[in-house]
Amino acid sequence: MTLEISADKSINVSPEQERALEQRLRAAGMRMTRPRMLLAFLLFRHGDRHLTAERLYEEAKGEGLAVSLATVYNTLNQFLDAGLLRQVVVDSTRSYFDTNLGGHHHFFVESTGELIDVPSKAIQISDLPKAPEGFDMSGVDIVLRLTPKTA
Amino acid sequence: MTLEISADKSINVSPEQERALEQRLRAAGMRMTRPRMLLAFLLFRHGDRHLTAERLYEEAKGEGLAVSLATVYNTLNQFLDAGLLRQVVVDSTRSYFDTNLGGHHHFFVESTGELIDVPSKAIQISDLPKAPEGFDMSGVDIVLRLTPKTA
DNA sequence: ATTTGTGCAAATCGTTTGCATCTGA
DNA sequence: TCAGATGCAAACGATTTGCACAAAT
Numbered sequence: 001m002t003l004e005i006s007a008d009k010s011i012n013v014s015p016e017q018e019r020a021l022e023q024r025l026r027a028a029g030m031r032m033t034r035p036r037m038l039l040a041f042l043l044f045r046h047g048d049r050h051l052t053a054e055r056l057y058e059e060a061k062g063e064g065l066a067v068s069l070a071t072v073y074n075t076l077n078q079f080l081d082a083g084l085l086r087q088v089v090v091d092s093t094r095s096y097f098d099t100n101l102g103g104h105h106h107f108f109v110e111s112t113g114e115l116i117d118v119p120s121k122a123i124q125i126s127d128l129p130k131a132p133e134g135f136d137m138s139g140v141d142i143v144l145r146l147t148p149k150t151a
Numbered sequence: 152m153t154l155e156i157s158a159d160k161s162i163n164v165s166p167e168q169e170r171a172l173e174q175r176l177r178a179a180g181m182r183m184t185r186p187r188m189l190l191a192f193l194l195f196r197h198g199d200r201h202l203t204a205e206r207l208y209e210e211a212k213g214e215g216l217a218v219s220l221a222t223v224y225n226t227l228n229q230f231l232d233a234g235l236l237r238q239v240v241v242d243s244t245r246s247y248f249d250t251n252l253g254g255h256h257h258f259f260v261e262s263t264g265e266l267i268d269v270p271s272k273a274i275q276i277s278d279l280p281k282a283p284e285g286f287d288m289s290g291v292d293i294v295l296r297l298t299p300k301t302a
Numbered sequence: 303a304t305t306t307g308t309g310c311a312a313a314t315c316g317t318t319t320g321c322a323t324c325t326g327a
Numbered sequence: 328t329c330a331g332a333t334g335c336a337a338a339c340g341a342t343t344t345g346c347a348c349a350a351a352t
Contacts, residue, residue: 124278
């Protein structure tokens, strides 16, 4: 399985990258399919990314492989389930997927929809309430909303 | 203008409550209409609330006044614009409206969709990154996600 | 009288699903 | 071979909008 898309278009994937991706997907119990491989490649090739399903879909098309939007959604959800991605809730109208799995927070530029990572060490929380009786605290999400400077 | 809904059903609104509501709406430049008044009453009568448009719609119907869902949405959005409500983004599938305008944060029980206020003093943040060049930080949203205790 | 709000149904948007068809193991 | 993946179009749920009618100033 390679990522050669067509005669005129192909993505340069090194054998190491390919092996790494394959291991990742297999470890999650998934088959290696061409759309899946391409999407994984786009998601993970350049470090941490924040993407909308729609954006990933456009990117895949731009790279020459026409995946359907439904497959992009399905694949993203499988990656989510497999723990390869995280979801970031900042905007009630769309879903963001985050390839950065470490504990961290976000700046959110409302005007552009852009997300920027904030390492968790950059925010020091000295006091946090405990979870109410009967509950565990499963996550702490911090979103720092940004607006273009007015001055 | 009163909130007598029908012959068999009416809501007990004291004249003071009514005046207070009226002032609030007028200050925001809105006319006093029956649906608006009822919704404002339901929203603000019992201190801080977190509501979904759908839930407010059901509540209004239960009180005997059939407002349309579209009007509930429109009214909530107007209240948002007027600064009478805040929006809380915790779930990418629905929007929550919050009558608590003070700075505070939330517990979110994912299993039930319930939101619980956390006063801002309950969370001490000792260090926060500054906004990137050209931006102002317009808000700090903290969501503490809760799951039913597994043990 | 004029402006604004309302209800309804249709439209929209992001996302999911059913099903017939392909494909990887 | 055959479970699992894909594409397409239809289905979906939340929210918005267009328009004719009603109510507030």
